[in-house]
Amino acid sequence: MENQSNPSINLKKFLQLIDVKSIPKSLVALVLGLSLISTVAGLILPLFTRDLVDVMTVKALNYSTILLLLAAFVIQAVAGGFSTYFLAYLGEKVVAGVRKRLWKKILLLPVSYFDQNRSGESISRINNDTAVIKELISTQLVSIFSGMVSLVGSLVILFYLDWSMTLVMLTAVPIIFLIMRPIGRQMRNISLRLQNETATFTGLITQVISEIRLVKAYVAEPVETKHGEEGIQHLFRTGLKTARLMAILQPLMSFVMMFMLVVIIGYGGYRVASGGLSACDLVAFILYLFQIIFPITMLTQFFTSLQKAMGATERIVEILDHEEEDTEAKGQKVNPSLPIHFEQVHFAYPNSDVVLNHVSFTIQPGKVTAIVGPSGSGKTTIFSLLERFYQPSGGEIRLGDTPLPEIGLREWRSCIGYVSQESPLLAGTIRDNICYAMDREVTDEELEEAAKLAYADEFIKKLPDGFDTQVGERGIMLSGGQRQRIAIARAILHDPKILMLDEATSALDSTSEKVVQEALQNLMQGRTTLVIAHRLSTVVDSDQILVLEKGVLTGMGTHEELLGSHPLYRKLVEQQFKNDKAADEPSTIDK
Numbered sequence: 001m002e003n004q005s006n007p008s009i010n011l012k013k014f015l016q017l018i019d020v021k022s023i024p025k026s027l028v029a030l031v032l033g034l035s036l037i038s039t040v041a042g043l044i045l046p047l048f049t050r051d052l053v054d055v056m057t058v059k060a061l062n063y064s065t066i067l068l069l070l071a072a073f074v075i076q077a078v079a080g081g082f083s084t085y086f087l088a089y090l091g092e093k094v095v096a097g098v099r100k101r102l103w104k105k106i107l108l109l110p111v112s113y114f115d116q117n118r119s120g121e122s123i124s125r126i127n128n129d130t131a132v133i134k135e136l137i138s139t140q141l142v143s144i145f146s147g148m149v150s151l152v153g154s155l156v157i158l159f160y161l162d163w164s165m166t167l168v169m170l171t172a173v174p175i176i177f178l179i180m181r182p183i184g185r186q187m188r189n190i191s192l193r194l195q196n197e198t199a200t201f202t203g204l205i206t207q208v209i210s211e212i213r214l215v216k217a218y219v220a221e222p223v224e225t226k227h228g229e230e231g232i233q234h235l236f237r238t239g240l241k242t243a244r245l246m247a248i249l250q251p252l253m254s255f256v257m258m259f260m261l262v263v264i265i266g267y268g269g270y271r272v273a274s275g276g277l278s279a280c281d282l283v284a285f286i287l288y289l290f291q292i293i294f295p296i297t298m299l300t301q302f303f304t305s306l307q308k309a310m311g312a313t314e315r316i317v318e319i320l321d322h323e324e325e326d327t328e329a330k331g332q333k334v335n336p337s338l339p340i341h342f343e344q345v346h347f348a349y350p351n352s353d354v355v356l357n358h359v360s361f362t363i364q365p366g367k368v369t370a371i372v373g374p375s376g377s378g379k380t381t382i383f384s385l386l387e388r389f390y391q392p393s394g395g396e397i398r399l400g401d402t403p404l405p406e407i408g409l410r411e412w413r414s415c416i417g418y419v420s421q422e423s424p425l426l427a428g429t430i431r432d433n434i435c436y437a438m439d440r441e442v443t444d445e446e447l448e449e450a451a452k453l454a455y456a457d458e459f460i461k462k463l464p465d466g467f468d469t470q471v472g473e474r475g476i477m478l479s480g481g482q483r484q485r486i487a488i489a490r491a492i493l494h495d496p497k498i499l500m501l502d503e504a505t506s507a508l509d510s511t512s513e514k515v516v517q518e519a520l521q522n523l524m525q526g527r528t529t530l531v532i533a534h535r536l537s538t539v540v541d542s543d544q545i546l547v548l549e550k551g552v553l554t555g556m557g558t559h560e561e562l563l564g565s566h567p568l569y570r571k572l573v574e575q576q577f578k579n580d581k582a583a584d585e586p587s588t589i590d591k
Contacts (some may be wrong), residue, residue, distance in 0.1 A: 009141055014313045017320070018094050018133065019101075034083035041076035043153045043404050045069065049564065080519030084321035091138025095130050102316060108324040112350075112387040118382040120203030127275045127310035128198050132191075132277055136309040144302040154291040159314070161288075162280050165271070166266045169264055186245055186390060191311035199315070201231035246304070257293050261341075264289055331408040334415045336528060337365050338400030340386070346394035347381060357551045358395065360473030363544075370531045371540035372572065373548035379532045384498050387416060417496030417523075421503035423487040425475030430460060431467040433475070434489045446493065454481070454489035455519045481516060488519045499529045536576045538543075545569070 022347030045585045104176035105123050158166040184250050208215060209222050268285060277285075321578055340363040347356040356378045370377045385389050385397060388409060397404045404412065434450060435442045447467060451457040459482055463469040469527045475483045491499065501520060517538065540559040547562065547569050555566040562569040 011310070013317050014309060015318060017313050018137070019097055020377070022097065023090070027086065031083055031086045031090060032105055032145060034079045034086065036149060038076050038083060039146045039153070041072045041079065042073050042150060042291065043157065046157075046284045046291070067553070070264075070456065072237050078337075087141070088138045091134050091141075094137055095134040097135065097265075098316070099126055100129050102130070102319060105320055105322075108327065109319075109322060109383070110325050114324060115349075118200075118207065120205030120206030121199040121219055121318070124202035126198035128202070129195055129316050130306050132195070132312040133316075134304075136305045140298070140305045141300040144295075144298055147298040148303075150291050151295040154288045156283045158285060158288050158292075161285055162268075163275055165264060165267060165277075165285060168267060169260055169292070188212060189311075190238060190241045190245065192237070193311075194242065195312050196314055197234045201228075201235055202376075204228065204231050207557060220234055249304075253296070257296070260288075261293070281335060325409060327410045331411070332402050334407055334411050334497070335400065336415060339364050340498075340528070341398045341400075342382075343393070343398065344395035345385065345386060345392045345397060347378075347392050355551050355554060356385075356392075359393075359519060359548075359551070359553045360555060361546055361553060363530065366526065366527050368524060368529045368531060369542035370533065370540070370542035371548060372533065372536065372539065372545060372569070376550070377548040378551045379548055380502060383418075383502055383530070383532065384566075386498075386500065386557045387418065388412065407411050415497040416495055417491035417499045417527075419484070419487050419491055419499075423475070423480075425471050425478070425483055425486060427468055427471070427473045428469045429465075430463075430486060431506050433471060433486055434438075434493060436490055436492065442493065450489040450493040451485075453484045453492050453519065453522045455515045456485035459485075480537050483518055484516045488523055490518070492523055497527060498523060499527045500528065501531045501533075511516035537574055540586040541578040 084138045102498055106126070106195060108164070155166065156171070193583055204227060208228070215221060265286065268277060268282045270281055272282050302416055342361050342363075344357055345356055346354070346358050346361055348354045359378075359382075371382060375381055381390075388404060391405075399407060426436065431447065435448060448457060451460055451467075460469070471478055471483075472487075475486070478486070481515060531539055531542065539545060545555075545557060545559060546553060546565055549568060555562050557565070563573060564570075
């Protein structure tokens with residue numbers, strides 16, 4: 001569907017996006033000044049050429065005219081070179097500012113945004129869409145300024161040389177306008193579609209490359225090849241539409257220009273033959289005609305680039321206008337000695353069934369609260385609500401008597417340590433990952449102590465580069481147990497007041513689980529702790545166990561209390577006992 005946005009509104013958005021007010025005025029003045037000097041020197045050249053032709057016809061070579069002509073050439077070249085460089089600098093500076101704003105905005109977007117948008121699409125906005133804007137500023141913006149100066153100046157001189165020939169030439173202007181207007185509208189719509197297709201394709205390849213082991217494990221190369229080729233074909237078809245428009249626009253413009261040139265030369269030749277115009281004036285007129293053709297060509301290119309930039313601007317502005325998390329807002333201080341209350345908390349994801357249905361419970365400070373239940377019962381959603389990744393659809397979460405939204409978001413999250421089943425690591429060294437997001441310099445002693453408490457020091461010391469060992473993308477060069485222990489060391493170093501453990505040992509073998517469990521015991525000491533675990537053996541000693549079933553809290557108490565009173569909990573324990581017993585029995589192959 002074609003975009004029918006108001007062009008003036010889009011231009012206003014574009015000017016707001018590049019933040020015109022923040023652009024150094026002195027730099028703009030310098031670029032415009034150099035461009036003006038270069039243009040004026042270019043306007044003088046035909047006059048000097050006319051004088052040169054005139055003196056050569058009478059066989060009297062005027063060296064001063066030649067020197068002035070050479071000086072004009074040099075001034076035009078030097079001023080043009082400097083203006084091109086400073087213009088490129090200006091474009092890079094403006095786009096760097098846009099990219100910084102966009103990157104900062106993306107980091108402040110709520111988790112719900114990333115639920116609905118592929119990460120690759122956001123990457124495309126930062127890289128590809130901003131590159132379109134840079135091309136407009138660096139290549140076209142001041143070029144069109146100098147082109148307009150050249151156009152106006154050339155027209156003034158042409159009227160001075162011969163007004164009748166100039167009027168003949170200007171008959172082409174309405175034709176050019178009629179050609180450019182409809183094609184420009186089409187170009188903008190196609191450009192917007194091309195940016196969307198590029199973002200979608202970037203999202204696809206980012207997802208596939210990041211999960212390349214899954215692709216290879218399931219021999220899914222043919223499937224992903226097909227998906228990639230479909231994306232490439234969409235880009236190809238959209239690119240062809242742009243090419244078709246350019247194939248119409250450029251020949252038409254060339255035809256109009258050449259037709260105008262032929263008419264002027266023919267009419268000028270007639271004027272020279274009839275004595276109404278001198279030969280040197282005709283030479284100057286033709287040179288000025290070229291000085292008009294070039295700006296009109298630049299105007300066509302500028303118009304095309306502007307339409308592309310308008311399409312890119314719309315997509316970028318959509319992100320910049322999206323509601324963001326206010327991490328800088330100050331609120332009441334966090335008091336970790338207060339209990340956390342869930343009161344009739346209700347939650348559902350957009351266009352989804354209810355995940356939590358009027359859940360109420362209290363997390364006591366310094367105690368361990370475990371959450372158990374079948375998959376899909378809402379356990380991880382409780383963690384997401386506590387992290388304030390989402391807001392409850394109904395009910396309230398409070399720290400003591402203070403609702404969580406009244407507490408500064410940054411202060412609140414700074415009090416929470418989160419260790420998940422995946423234990424995400426970033427590409428870099430073990431040191432980088434343990435010290436991740438620390439707002440101060442971490443000493444070697446602190447680093448080693450955190451690793452020791454996390455039972456990670458032994459395997460780290462055995463690595464060739466120790467703490468400076470590269471972990472690979474998402475920590476792929478380490479085992480699951482090693483990644484878990486690094487994640488625990490990170491949490492120990494941050495010293496959180498509230499600890500959340502989401503299936504922290506479920507993916508580990510029995511040996512790794514024992515080591516990680518001991519590390520978790522060190523981490524849990526003296527902290528308010530919430531634990532999600534399928535292996536009930538890890539939660540039997542919890543101070544409080546919550547049982548969730550399809551988003552409803554159906555049980556609350558200690559292990560012994562629930563074992564005697566809650567059928568689902570008793571069933572889960574019995575099932576766990578059977579699984580553990582089966583795992584301990586030797587297989588028939590071993591016998």
